[in-house]
Amino acid sequence: MSWEVIGIWLGALLSLCLYSFLYKDNPFYKFAEHLFVGMSAGYWVIYTIMNVLIPNWWQKLVPMEGGFQPIWLVPGVLSLFMLFRLIPKLAGLSRLSLALIVGTGAGISITAMLQTRALAQVNGTIIALGQGGGWFNWVSNIIMVTGVVCGLVYFFFSKPHKGVVGGAANIGITILMVAFGASFGYTVMARISLLIGQTQFLLFEWLPTMGIHL
Amino acid sequence: MSTFIEKLGNLDRRVIFVLMALAVIIPLALRMNLPIPIDQGPSMDLYNMIDALPEGSRVLLSFDYDPSTMPELQPMAIALVQQLMTKDIKIVSMALWPMGVSLGNEALIAVSDSLGREEYVDWVNLGYKTGGGVLIVRLGSDIKSVFPVDYDGNSIDDMPVMQGVNKLGDLDMIISLSAGEPGIETWVMMAGDRYNLPVGGGCTAVSAPQLYPFLATGQLIGLLGGLKGAGDYETMVRVGVENPPPGIAIAGMAAQSVAHLVIMLFIIIGNIAYLSEKKRKGGAK
Numbered sequence: 001m002s003w004e005v006i007g008i009w010l011g012a013l014l015s016l017c018l019y020s021f022l023y024k025d026n027p028f029y030k031f032a033e034h035l036f037v038g039m040s041a042g043y044w045v046i047y048t049i050m051n052v053l054i055p056n057w058w059q060k061l062v063p064m065e066g067g068f069q070p071i072w073l074v075p076g077v078l079s080l081f082m083l084f085r086l087i088p089k090l091a092g093l094s095r096l097s098l099a100l101i102v103g104t105g106a107g108i109s110i111t112a113m114l115q116t117r118a119l120a121q122v123n124g125t126i127i128a129l130g131q132g133g134g135w136f137n138w139v140s141n142i143i144m145v146t147g148v149v150c151g152l153v154y155f156f157f158s159k160p161h162k163g164v165v166g167g168a169a170n171i172g173i174t175i176l177m178v179a180f181g182a183s184f185g186y187t188v189m190a191r192i193s194l195l196i197g198q199t200q201f202l203l204f205e206w207l208p209t210m211g212i213h214l
Numbered sequence: 215m216s217t218f219i220e221k222l223g224n225l226d227r228r229v230i231f232v233l234m235a236l237a238v239i240i241p242l243a244l245r246m247n248l249p250i251p252i253d254q255g256p257s258m259d260l261y262n263m264i265d266a267l268p269e270g271s272r273v274l275l276s277f278d279y280d281p282s283t284m285p286e287l288q289p290m291a292i293a294l295v296q297q298l299m300t301k302d303i304k305i306v307s308m309a310l311w312p313m314g315v316s317l318g319n320e321a322l323i324a325v326s327d328s329l330g331r332e333e334y335v336d337w338v339n340l341g342y343k344t345g346g347g348v349l350i351v352r353l354g355s356d357i358k359s360v361f362p363v364d365y366d367g368n369s370i371d372d373m374p375v376m377q378g379v380n381k382l383g384d385l386d387m388i389i390s391l392s393a394g395e396p397g398i399e400t401w402v403m404m405a406g407d408r409y410n411l412p413v414g415g416g417c418t419a420v421s422a423p424q425l426y427p428f429l430a431t432g433q434l435i436g437l438l439g440g441l442k443g444a445g446d447y448e449t450m451v452r453v454g455v456e457n458p459p460p461g462i463a464i465a466g467m468a469a470q471s472v473a474h475l476v477i478m479l480f481i482i483i484g485n486i487a488y489l490s491e492k493k494r495k496g497g498a499k
Contacts, residue, residue: 022231023228048312051312051341051342052312056343056344104348105347108347108351112347112403112404112407112408113403116399116402116403116407116433120433121431123431124427124430124431144430186419186423186440187419189470190286190418190420190440192238192470192474193286193419194282194283194285194286195238196238196466196469196473197284197285197466199238200285200462203239203242214242214243
């Protein structure tokens with residue numbers, strides 16, 4: 001029996017153990033769940049050391065071509081500070097590292113997010129209703145602009161939702177519900193896709209190892 | 215009659231699970247194929263944009279996912295690589311997710327071998343680096359300082375595929391296959407909007423609705439959403455190809471359609487049962 005077949009059998013049996021939860025909670029499910037959590041944690045630790053820590057830090061601190069680059073001690077020390085969160089007396093030092101991460105992240109992201117998620121989207125909503133040509137685009141543009149305006153009115157709480165404001169808010173919440181429905185539909189499709197992927201594995205990779213070819 | 219419907223409304227959830235399992239297993243086992251009509255939409259937009267690239271163009275393909283989303287994103291990866299390599303477009307690949315490297319490599323090697331393409335000449339896998347958005351900003355100024363060597367540890371200076379590629383601006387297009395953050399949105403934000411590069415991609419169905427607004431504004435040139443997007447792309451890539459390989463997503467779409475019918479049926483039954491019970495209780499008052 002090859003390692004590949006052993007791998008397929010392990011994958012198949014663990015899949016079945018996990019799906020057994022659909023009947024009810026049981027020791028097989030618990031075993032597979034705990035194994036997954038433990039394996040994932042172990043895998044990630046090793047993966048991070050081998051693919052992040054060593055190439056991004058260690059090999060720069062002590063390059064293979066020789067020499068020692070002391071500047072790379074700085075990120076090393078800052079990383080060590082993060083672990084000090086486990087020691088209450090020294091936990092304050094981890095704030096230095098966190099401050100650097102938060103500061104860099106915010107500095108780089110704030111303007112980009114403002115441009116991508118706000119300005120460009122607002123710009124995309126300010127359109128001529130007849131833009132694009134054809135009645136379909138015309139109707140689409142009207143729905144989009146009405147949806148945005150009414151959606152914003154729904155979240156405007158400084159005026160009671162009565163009369164015209166109430167009507168617009170009702171259209172806004174209706175459009176929001178349609179959006180949530182579309183989102184739910186996509187979520188269902190995603191979950192079914194995962195089931196299909198695993199079923200394809202069981203039918204077309206696992207069963208053939210027992211001589212069953214569909 | 216109403217009691218029967220109410221009983222259906224209180225059906226044991228395990229019966230529903232069994233029916234769902236059958237709805238998926240039977241179409242797959244019977245190799246049922248339902249037609250996948252391709253209309254003008256985000257999938258075709260991406261296909262057309264890549265199709266319009268001249269031979270020898272360079273595209274950055276980022277594999278930003280892991281095995282948990284393989285059923286949706288791996289068929290997209292294979293179909294995209296198939297189209298790019300068939301058109302002789304050079305692929306510079308990388309990953310913002312650690313496990314994406316090996317999944318991307320699987321797709322690249324499989325298609326490259328079938329089409330006779332050569333690693334380092336037609337494609338390269340630079341590997342994974344942590345950092346997400348910060349990493350992309352650095353790639354915008356100097357790719358070689360971020361990835362001095364590829365996934366296998368070979369210097370990228372010596373690779374024909376990397377000649378003339380020093381920063382993101384030297385590439386013709388960015389495609390991200392993304393299961394979340396960092397992913398397509400990060401590429402749009404840090405590369406598309408910042409360096410004015412065309413960004414397209416594929417994503418899981420769960421994240422597709424969040425990305426549709428970027429299509430309307432032109433920040434995304436095309437998008438493959440979930441298994442449907444993968445099925446669309448497989449269908450388009452297979453047009454005109456003699457003896458195409460079996461489409462993984464196309465096969466899955468038949469099961470997907472049957473499963474959706476079962477879900478719709480139960481939603482209708484559940485609502486009828488709810489209304490029937492409500493009416494009965496109202497009548498009892």
